[in-house]
Amino acid sequence: MELLLDASLVNWSRAQFAMTAMYHWLFVPLTLGLGMIMSIMETLYVKTGKEEWKKAAKFWMTIFGINFAIGVATGIILEFEFGTNWSNYSWFVGDIFGAPLAIEGILAFFLEATFISIMFFGWKKVGKNFHLASTWLTTLGATISALWILVANAWMQYPTGMTFNPDTVRNEMIDFWSILFSPVAINKFFHTVISGWVLGALFVVGISCWFLLNKREKDFALRSIRVSALFGLISSLLLLYTGDGSAYNVAQRQPVKLAAMEGLYEGKNGAGLIAIGILNPEKKSYNDTLAPYLFKVEIPKLLSFLGYRDANAFVPGLKDIIEGGYQTASGETLSFEEKRERGKQAIQALADYQQASQKKDTVAAKMYKDRLMKNYAYFGYGYLDHPQQLIPNLSLVFYPFHIMVILGIYFIVLFAGVLILSYRKKLEHLSWLQWICLLTIPLGYVAGEAGWMVAEIGRQPWAIQDILPVQVAVSSISAESVRLTFFLFLILFTSLLVAEIGIMVKQIKKGPEAEKIEE
Amino acid sequence: MITYSFLQHYWWFLIALLGGLLSFLLFVQGGQSMIFSLSKTEDEKRLLVNVLGRKWEYTFTTLVTFGGAIFASFPLLYSTSFGGAYWVWMIILFCFTLQAVSYEFQTKAGNLLGKNTYRFFLFLNGLLGTFLLGVVIATFFTGSDFVVDKANISNPLSPIISRWQHPWHGLEALLNLRNVCLGLAVFFLSRTLAALYFINRVDHEMLEKRSRKYLWYNAIPFVVFFLAFVIWTFLSDGFAVHPVSGEVYLSPHQYFLNLVEMPAVMTTFLLGIVGVLYGIIRTLFSENYRKGIWFAGAGTVLAVLGLLLLVGFNNTALYPSATHVQSSLTLSNASSSEFTLKVMSIVSLIIPFVVIYIFYAWRALEKKRTNVEEINEDPHAY
Numbered sequence A: 001m002e003l004l005l006d007a008s009l010v011n012w013s014r015a016q017f018a019m020t021a022m023y024h025w026l027f028v029p030l031t032l033g034l035g036m037i038m039s040i041m042e043t044l045y046v047k048t049g050k051e052e053w054k055k056a057a058k059f060w061m062t063i064f065g066i067n068f069a070i071g072v073a074t075g076i077i078l079e080f081e082f083g084t085n086w087s088n089y090s091w092f093v094g095d096i097f098g099a100p101l102a103i104e105g106i107l108a109f110f111l112e113a114t115f116i117s118i119m120f121f122g123w124k125k126v127g128k129n130f131h132l133a134s135t136w137l138t139t140l141g142a143t144i145s146a147l148w149i150l151v152a153n154a155w156m157q158y159p160t161g162m163t164f165n166p167d168t169v170r171n172e173m174i175d176f177w178s179i180l181f182s183p184v185a186i187n188k189f190f191h192t193v194i195s196g197w198v199l200g201a202l203f204v205v206g207i208s209c210w211f212l213l214n215k216r217e218k219d220f221a222l223r224s225i226r227v228s229a230l231f232g233l234i235s236s237l238l239l240l241y242t243g244d245g246s247a248y249n250v251a252q253r254q255p256v257k258l259a260a261m262e263g264l265y266e267g268k269n270g271a272g273l274i275a276i277g278i279l280n281p282e283k284k285s286y287n288d289t290l291a292p293y294l295f296k297v298e299i300p301k302l303l304s305f306l307g308y309r310d311a312n313a314f315v316p317g318l319k320d321i322i323e324g325g326y327q328t329a330s331g332e333t334l335s336f337e338e339k340r341e342r343g344k345q346a347i348q349a350l351a352d353y354q355q356a357s358q359k360k361d362t363v364a365a366k367m368y369k370d371r372l373m374k375n376y377a378y379f380g381y382g383y384l385d386h387p388q389q390l391i392p393n394l395s396l397v398f399y400p401f402h403i404m405v406i407l408g409i410y411f412i413v414l415f416a417g418v419l420i421l422s423y424r425k426k427l428e429h430l431s432w433l434q435w436i437c438l439l440t441i442p443l444g445y446v447a448g449e450a451g452w453m454v455a456e457i458g459r460q461p462w463a464i465q466d467i468l469p470v471q472v473a474v475s476s477i478s479a480e481s482v483r484l485t486f487f488l489f490l491i492l493f494t495s496l497l498v499a500e501i502g503i504m505v506k507q508i509k510k511g512p513e514a515e516k517i518e519e
Numbered sequence B: 001m002i003t004y005s006f007l008q009h010y011w012w013f014l015i016a017l018l019g020g021l022l023s024f025l026l027f028v029q030g031g032q033s034m035i036f037s038l039s040k041t042e043d044e045k046r047l048l049v050n051v052l053g054r055k056w057e058y059t060f061t062t063l064v065t066f067g068g069a070i071f072a073s074f075p076l077l078y079s080t081s082f083g084g085a086y087w088v089w090m091i092i093l094f095c096f097t098l099q100a101v102s103y104e105f106q107t108k109a110g111n112l113l114g115k116n117t118y119r120f121f122l123f124l125n126g127l128l129g130t131f132l133l134g135v136v137i138a139t140f141f142t143g144s145d146f147v148v149d150k151a152n153i154s155n156p157l158s159p160i161i162s163r164w165q166h167p168w169h170g171l172e173a174l175l176n177l178r179n180v181c182l183g184l185a186v187f188f189l190s191r192t193l194a195a196l197y198f199i200n201r202v203d204h205e206m207l208e209k210r211s212r213k214y215l216w217y218n219a220i221p222f223v224v225f226f227l228a229f230v231i232w233t234f235l236s237d238g239f240a241v242h243p244v245s246g247e248v249y250l251s252p253h254q255y256f257l258n259l260v261e262m263p264a265v266m267t268t269f270l271l272g273i274v275g276v277l278y279g280i281i282r283t284l285f286s287e288n289y290r291k292g293i294w295f296a297g298a299g300t301v302l303a304v305l306g307l308l309l310l311v312g313f314n315n316t317a318l319y320p321s322a323t324h325v326q327s328s329l330t331l332s333n334a335s336s337s338e339f340t341l342k343v344m345s346i347v348s349l350i351i352p353f354v355v356i357y358i359f360y361a362w363r364a365l366e367k368k369r370t371n372v373e374e375i376n377e378d379p380h381a382y
């Protein structure tokens, strides 16, 4: 029994969750993206009757299957890790957070599990249209499951549709639709799923270029490239658009994250966006006098415009947020100390409320409850001691953000170029471009993982924004236990990943001819 | 009237139903635990792996949904059990993770660990997954070792609400013989169901013959361990909840009395047992009978449903703490809010459609029994 909170427990629990999530995210985007591409190809087959499309669809399906299994394997751990490692969190918000997870199971997982077996084993057993529907339903199932888990994640970044109940000591849902249709949830869903589409397209274009480089399967490769470069171009444009929406949401609701993304200490009107920059590693505190950057290239006023849709809007920096006193649409902001004070009052009021209710002193209970509710918006600050705790690790947010955005722009250019050249029948002769496409595949993964780092490290110290910091969210287990499971999972996932890559490489080398065309 | 209490009962019913379905679908694990013994040649092994491999995702999905549904409807149960009995759950999850890739990867070139390692993973999952799930379910009757205090949250130095007391974090359940009985019962049940499933699915004379023999070897220990658990539980004290004060106390023969006082649950439970026994016995004694899995499967769902309703319903704690009885979780202190349960209940109306399309898809794939030639011709076979 571990009574007092132990910092290394929190760190190991975070490490374990981050590791599982990052492994999981190596597989999910490919499932989402390949799912779309193989469904489109099978549709072309059913529409045109051309066996070549069927051959292509089947080849990508084989890759999909290899990748799918391991996505499932890492996913089950995530689903249960909320309970095993974040048990306090699970009670505190289970009323809201559990619902999307359960709905995910009922609506999405069964859809996937059922139709994937028809997709793989049903070619000769069911009709063409039934098979096509099964393929689409498999992809749809994967996409819906992403929806529900992202709704849950969005809620942690922007809690809405709930109220705190001091009797049960947890947050309770009062409005399902505002959770489902929260602007953060909707935007997050599209940005994340579409990032999977982009990755799928990069993957198909890259592997097809490998066939071209090896002078094999030219028809299959060019066919695959034409479909996926077009799909990739549209997706990557949508990704830019939704990414802009993400940044806007962050600016509105998680100002610390925005400041961290840009390394912004001192707020200003008409703030510029850093195009590229290097943070000053010496800078340790939000109020020392060191300069925040060693080097930067800035696009004037763009940050204000992107975050507030007004080129001259004030963007608060980390120092402003901690010291408070600047104006926002909802009035003047509080300083960290003031928020912490109100958080402490809320926590104390909860304790007093519990005692008063136990003594059946309804008058006092009501008074404490009112005090609690008045200060509840800052509840989590009451657990923090020092303003520095409010600031996430800047380099783990700043660099990933810039890497993601730069890659996003690069992908647009790449897809556009590949598309044009493949329609002009030039691509097959340009082996340097084929090499670039092949080598770009890993960058798709880098961009997606970087995105998650921005979203999740950027919101530290919060498990739930402003309400529950991570150290209050953990389970009561020993740090050693978590460290042990961390390494067990690390070894397991790493070996499975190596195995997966090995299998994929072999399967790709076999090529689409291995998919016997059966009539 | 749809009251809060009704919704709590409805959701415990759904959890129990999912538990029943999961127990039935554990035939996949049971089958995995037999791949090294039931089959002799490589062709036979592949055949077994492939007929199981078309079903593993259902079991897996049901397990995940079981977890998700508990999280949503009884979050305190989810946080207390998973966060407390850490090691049992971690072992269970670990071996299910191993399983998830093992079908897809085993016969593919370049798979790093080799075919037999993946088959061993399947075996391990079949062995530990079934046994430990049974042990965990038994603790719903025998109790665990934890404290729940919702006042902790206002102590910033020690804010955690549920705390497991035993340093083994769940593995201590193995020290209780009654828990072990249910673990073994679930293990042998899953193997019994697997034998029935093979008899139904595989078109292979030798395998069918051996499966019939294995049915004997597994059905008998299953019945023994199951009866031992049930009789022992009926004779023991249970964790009753005072309907007004919510106080939890030990009450003699609580689970037996629950059975008697809730005729619908008794009928479900007994019908289930009859179904299981009928499926087994008829298969054992008639050479050409292959439909045993349907009776035994449906029977398993009903029997486990009935069993799980004995905790939770009729003013009984659903997840008792044996050492701090007042910390025991009940339908009312562990559930989600009324609003959440209502929303979830509306969503649950979709379940029948899910069941219908699963059934439809299952039928579409399984018009005839599977044989070795079919597997060898199918480029997607495992």
Ligand code: HEM
Pocket: A157, A187, A188, A189, A191, A192, A195, A196, A198, A199, A239, A240, A242, A243, A244, A246, A247, A250, A257, A404, A405, A407, A408, A409, A411, A444, A447, A448, A449, A450, A451, A452, A453, A454, A455, A456, A458
């Ligand atoms: C093109 C310019 C892009 C912009 C402006 C952009 C913007 C953002 C922002 C602001 C976030 C944080 C959202 C939050 O914390 O709630 C984010 C997250 C994320 N991004 Fe991007 N992004 C871009 C491109 C990309 C690319 C190319 C990928 C991957 C192929 C990607 C994948 C992700 C992922 C997976 C997340 C985490 C999930 C989420 O919060 O939505 N993004 N992006």
